[in-house]
Amino acid sequence: MGDARVFTEGNTAQLLSQPVRHTGYDFAVAIDRIEAEADGVVSLTLTDPDGGPLPAWTPGAHLDVLLPSGRQRQYSLNSDPADRRQYRIAVRYIADGGGGSREIHEQLRVGDRLSVRGPRNAFAFIEAPQYLFVAGGIGITPILPMVVAAERAGTPWRLMYFGRSRARMPFLCELALLIGGDVVVRPDDEFGVPNPRMIFEQTSTGAAVYVCGPPPLAEAARAVLSLHDPTASLHTERFSPLPVRDGPPLLEVDL
Template sequence: MHSTTDEVDLRLRVARRTTGAEGVVVLDLRDPSAADLPEWSAGAHVDLHLPGGLTRQYSLCGDPADRSVWRIAVLREPESRGGSAHVHEGLGEGDEIAVRGPRNHFALEPSKRYVFIAGGIGITPILPMIDAAQAAGADWELHYGGRSLRSMAFLEALEEATGSRVTLHPQDEVGLIDLDRLIGTPQPDTLVYCCGPEPLLLAVEQRCAAWPAGTLHVERFAPKDVGEPVLTGAFEVELAVSGLSLTVPPEKSVLQVVEEAGISVLSSCTEGTCGTCETTVLSGEVDHRDSLLTPAEQAANDTMFICVSRAACPKLVLEL
């Protein structure tokens, strides 16, 4: 669907580790043999496979033209389930780590004008987007919010590169971004890209509800609340390639049932945010419970993320 690059599994070395801001560490990852890394485009992310079976997704925030390095920035989450804690405390220069990617479900589409809105570490995928917009000759502006200037990463790079197009909104000094003023009224020939914490994303989605369909593009770090499933009972999935027909009970995901039947499916986050387990739907209506597809993409009913999405009908036919 969105992803244009074949994903690969790599073992990369932490070539450089720096502090990006208060609570933010920036890692430059390189191939130990100095080989070029796979191509990627603005909005792409990679999976880090961490100890204890943890997999975490981080946006690439360097220069796509530099194939020698992948740069990520990791916020130390106070409520960390172990991922960011390991990166901050257990991953040093010279260490090697398993990485999978790149994957892009947040690609920058061509437009005459962009409004970029970033909250906290959500600045990471926006940085290469700004460079791409600039290179394309598009008009753009960035509104970047954070708890305080100390907590906001990459400020120096933004100051050097962009000047007056960038507005900083440190919450302790100026409060929250004034979204009503910024995007309260639809603007012609403009796309809105937003990444950050859930309250910001929800607020931006509300303001953009009146804009033309397809205007708003968001990327979530955590799954959004999608409520109760459409069907509370079991449903059937027919696997067209494998010739299997399986029953998915209420307490299991499609992914779990498919894997238990011996069918290998790539998966990563298991919460509908990374896009790894995307599966083609040949027939049936899907109860989309992911945090990736746009309303139009969901309505097409031709793809689903089987780690979280379910059936909205008695039977789905999948290309597995």
Template sequence: MSPGRTVMRLTVSRRETVADGVVVLDLRDPSGSDLPPWTPGAHIDLVPAADVVRQYSLCGDPADRTVWRIAVLREPDGRGGSRAVHDRLHEDDLVETRGPRNHFPLVPAPRYLFVAGGIGITPLLPMIAAVASAGADWRLHYGGRSRGSMAFRSALCSAYGARVSVHPQDETGLLDLDAILADEPPDTPIYCCGPEPLLQAIERRCPDRPLHLERFAPSEPGEPVRAGSFEVELARTGRVLTVPPGRSILRAVQEAGVEVLWSCTEGTCGTCETTVLDGAVDHRDSLLTPAERAANDTMFICVSRAAGPRLILDL
């Protein structure tokens, strides 16, 4: 099993409230063994209750193989994952994890702009530490509802000083993206994570900039390229499945008795990534870059479909 699909039961070694509605959990192997390696931008699946799987960014130190750290915002109107973490997971509890995976990698550059909204600060923390250690130039603009809701705010300001700009909405309003972007050279990589309105706003302003996004929720993919059914050949057995409108490839494969890992069913976590051997893909995920989509060599079968009559997949 590849590192990105490793399933483990880890111990909650520490639980701490770090902001209004935000808890940090440190997860360790009960035997004391090292955990799989990861890089800034990676996330894990957490299974805090039966049939509840959620993705959380790793926000600790990649060099420390003894612990994985995540931060979880309680979302009263969510689907129940964050409530399960807040209400059911305590120190010394065991919890199932999967991963890590990274679809939000940090690219080498001499300068960076980081933009965070609320709990979207989490995947940016190890990135900031990495670029600061490397001596790169960088700035962080961090928005949140209020100072009390902004996890890690004090630590960031203490460690990095003027490189960090804090924008509490109740004091200064929404992030002024036009002003923030006006100060940056057009070739500066921009890393942004936060609620969907923030991501859509920065996407509109950066059509030609090197923009890297991490989404909490799926983007709207529009209507499928192909309205009718299509065939999927499972290369390892030669079996051919028909996928009708309204049914995902993932569902069709599962109904055929083929075991595949999956999690979000929204095209945001990357768990069901599958190699494409032949055929054109209608990419409907929120993960792949335009270049990765154009390569047509991988897809997320929970949401993406065939753009033509047939796909051959490495299943």
């Protein structure tokens, strides 16, 4: 695991008073730290090469990372939005994937520079009277800053975190330090494969429900909440786009 610090404030107020020099969409960052967070998962801490503040972001945001090979990948920011000295992303090694995770795990080193775009947010964190967070595996990455935000605001929250085993679930040490809500950790090798329907039947009335993980989690959330609690607001982020069903074999797009 990585270190057990949740987030550090340091001289954040002083840093926020400095002007942001990044005026373009693309900008450079340097890899300050690479840490093992779980089996097959590393985190990269990214900083401004000149020591300046990084662009502001909000929970749920992600970066487009342009790798030295030319590959482009998107990774959720999971550090502290109030600390603009650094960003942190986490990457799970996928042996049979498109090569981006292998490049990060096997080739990148501390001191390397990367070009990034963003941050952008398509998974915005809204104000709500209470929250239910549901994360599957590496899906904890966009959820973690949201949990911390709810904790700081004093808003009731519950996190249900699923994975194959504790050894493969990143940021357990950081989550253990959060005492303002309820953290439920359920690895499959200890509790069996979860029934997604049972997760969302426990949703409190009017809660904001945030889900990030395998497609069955989001599909179950939509099905259950529409019947169990239509007052809940559902927010999801997928690892891949929805499949196209019954679509035309060819599309022509003019730009």
